[in-house]
Amino acid sequence: MNHLSVEALSAYWSTTEITTNIVVFMNLLGALLLGFLVGYERSYHGRAAGMRTYGLVCMASAALTVIVGYPGYWYAGHANVATAAADPTRVIQGIVTGVGFLGAGVIMKEGLNISGLTTAASIWASCAIGVLVGVGFYAAAILLAILSASCMMWVSTLEQWLPSRPAISLVLCFEPEFVPPDGVLNQSMYELGYDIAWGTLQIGYQGDKLEWRFVAVALGKGRGATLPDIAQLLSSFVGVERYQIAHARN
Numbered sequence: 001m002n003h004l005s006v007e008a009l010s011a012y013w014s015t016t017e018i019t020t021n022i023v024v025f026m027n028l029l030g031a032l033l034l035g036f037l038v039g040y041e042r043s044y045h046g047r048a049a050g051m052r053t054y055g056l057v058c059m060a061s062a063a064l065t066v067i068v069g070y071p072g073y074w075y076a077g078h079a080n081v082a083t084a085a086a087d088p089t090r091v092i093q094g095i096v097t098g099v100g101f102l103g104a105g106v107i108m109k110e111g112l113n114i115s116g117l118t119t120a121a122s123i124w125a126s127c128a129i130g131v132l133v134g135v136g137f138y139a140a141a142i143l144l145a146i147l148s149a150s151c152m153m154w155v156s157t158l159e160q161w162l163p164s165r166p167a168i169s170l171v172l173c174f175e176p177e178f179v180p181p182d183g184v185l186n187q188s189m190y191e192l193g194y195d196i197a198w199g200t201l202q203i204g205y206q207g208d209k210l211e212w213r214f215v216a217v218a219l220g221k222g223r224g225a226t227l228p229d230i231a232q233l234l235s236s237f238v239g240v241e242r243y244q245i246a247h248a249r250n
Helices: 006-013 015-044 051-069 071-077 081-086 088-104 117-134 138-161 184-191 227-236
Strands: 108-110 113-115 167-174 194-206 209-218 240-247
Touching: 006 015, 006 071, 006 138, 015 051, 015 071, 015 138, 051 071, 051 088, 051 117, 051 138, 088 117, 117 138, 167 194, 167 227, 184 194, 227 240
Parallel strands: none
Antiparallel strands: 108 113, 167 209, 167 240, 194 209
């Protein structure tokens, strides 16, 4: 059989293939929406991984799983005995594992801030797109690429519109031998609209100076003070020698 013939190539866009691609796409869309639901809970509480990260990972996982249920439609039905003996699912497993390590390389941790999670998830989603193209599910691959790009471009706007509790990370370095009094910092942050996440508190010493690193979560959307306001408070805080503030980013 000539795989470059018009009949062979048109088989990839036959009615049966398109119908299968639509079924796959519906699975991807459902997985994306459910991933958004789980990711919103994390985003609402100011965690690093939000709706985009969870949505992309959930959708890519669904893509790699659902195609296994339609082996008869792989390669537009042109699969032969040699293809079956090669077990393409093992090839997919190796690709996903390798790309997972690649994605981990773009995740960066700076202090209490974590960045690159969405980029890592998008790399994994690109892996799923490549697999779909490889098995001949072209329509599903195109739709997955559109969903992934839309997710990265517009879901962050949706996250800003939805109720949320944004988080900030703070590093406080106190004067030599100074020990901050109990409750004062917590009360001051509360007045600014933030609640200190004590589970993130890291305490260290540099020479004879005490250093605190922690994350503070806003009490609600629009209730947290701006970074300049927080900086003004910390500048007047007795015993604080230097500080660093940043939005906890995704």
